[in-house]
Amino acid sequence: MRWGVVATVKAPTQAVLNFAAHHLELGADHLFIYLDERNDVSQSLLAAHPKITVTRTNQAYWTADGKKRPPKHQVRQSRNANHAYAQASDIDWLMHMDVDEFLWPQTHSVRALLCETPSSAQVARVRPVEALAPMHSQTDNISHFKAWISAKQGRAERSRSVYPTFGPYLRGGFLSHVQGKIFVRTGLEGMSIRIHNAFLNDVENPNSVELQNIDLCHFHATDWAEWTQTLAYRHKKGSYRAEMRAALPESQGGLTLHVLFDQLQKENGIRDFFEEVCLATPKHLKALQTHGLLRSYDMALDTSRQKHFPSFQA
Structure with a gap:
């Protein structure tokens, strides 16, 4: 095969x-x-x-x-x-x-x-599992991820529990695709x-x-600088573009990420969103672990790159 x-x-x-x-x-x-x-x-x-x-x-x-x-x-x-x-x-x-x-x-x-x-x-x-941005204090090479869960597994309820402020606007806490x-x-x-x-x-x-x-x-969203640099493009043409559907219907209080980020930028709330949803804080990791949603892997990307492309100098 x-x-x-x-x-x-x-x-x-x-x-x-x-x-x-x-x-x-x-x-x-x-x-x-x-x-x-x-x-x-x-x-x-x-x-x-x-x-x-x-x-x-x-x-x-x-x-x-x-x-x-x-x-x-x-x-x-x-x-x-x-x-x-x-x-x-x-x-x-x-x-x-x-x-x-x-x-x-x-x-x-x-x-x-x-x-x-x-x-x-x-x-x-x-x-998918979606990567969390590491804290500056992290000293190991472990990548932490939030796991995908189906709607039948209580996705909406667990999302609200882990993300009390922004969970209702996300599919299982994911910024990007769940497919x-x-x-x-x-x-x-x-x-x-x-x-x-x-x-x-x-x-x-x-x-x-x-x-x-x-x-x-x-x-x-690998870190704050990278995510904010790509935010405008994703908002216009990518994952957060206007035609993407909301996690919940508007009649139930849902907003598309396109509309949500418009509002947060006006309220200076983008950083609050990033810290609750994207950053691997101890509180975030503990909440994911409590719900069985934490995945942690040492992917050894540098090691693999050096093995297969030894002539490249980072």
């Missing part, structure tokens, strides 16, 4: 190499990396690896099929994922994910988990991959299963 990853990346070279090296270390048989903007250093280092196909998505790439470069990055991601899918004949499963997401199997290898899926399965979903990302079985004619889902001849997520004992570790 061979598996691979496709990602469209727009990130510093170290982040790109961390992503690639981590999944190579997990046993990925091939990576398809699409550079959303020019990065000669990343391109050179990735292209030198025998298990990586790197594509610079320049004007020639986008117009090769008679189309234009899509203005929305989500559409570019999907186009690239389907471009990779068409080339992925030597692997059995292809995972579409982002550069700030890292698979983390807990008991078995990724390959073993995929081998356990029914032969009829065509889509295999991995649910996770998917592996798609290769070689299926008519398959079309999106961000969180796939369609086979207009059937959404056909014969879908959820993989157990594996997390999609999502580093959505």
Whole structure:
């Protein structure tokens, strides 16, 4: 059982190499990396690896099929994922994910988990855990995450308990997606991959299963400076854009994150939000642990990067 990853990346070279090296270390048989903007250093280092196909998505790439470069990055991601899918004949499963997401199997290898899926399965979903920003006083390399829980597991109630001020506006305390990302079985004619889902001849997520004992570790808000730098973009075009749905209907007091952040910026409340929802304070960690929602992993990203890309100096 061979598996691979496709990602469209727009990130510093170290982040790109961390992503690639981590999944190579997990046993990925091939990576398809699409550079959303020019990065000669990343391109050179990735292209030198025998298990990586790197594509610079320049004007020639986008117009090769008679189309234009899509203005929305989500559409570019999907186009690239389907471009990779068409080339992925030597692997059995292809995972579409982002550069700030890292698979983390807990008991078995990724390959073993995929081998356990029914032969009829065509889509295999991995649910997310969302990273917390470390405190400045943290001295170890442990990454802490809040775990995903389903609505049936009391998601709304637990979210309010852990996040008394902002919980009602969040899905399980998550800033970003709760859908996770998917592996798609290769070689299926008519398959079309999106961000969180796939369609086979207009059937959404056909014969879908959820993989157990594996997390999609999502580093959505790694620190205050990084998060505030990306806030405006995400508010306009990304995770917090206006068309995203609220966790609760407006009639029940719900607000979209787009509206909530508009209000908080007027009230100087963005920092309060970050400290309650994103920061790995002792109080936050204890609350997550009490509800069985704390995940803590040493991902050794530097070690993997140095192993697979030894010529790169951070």
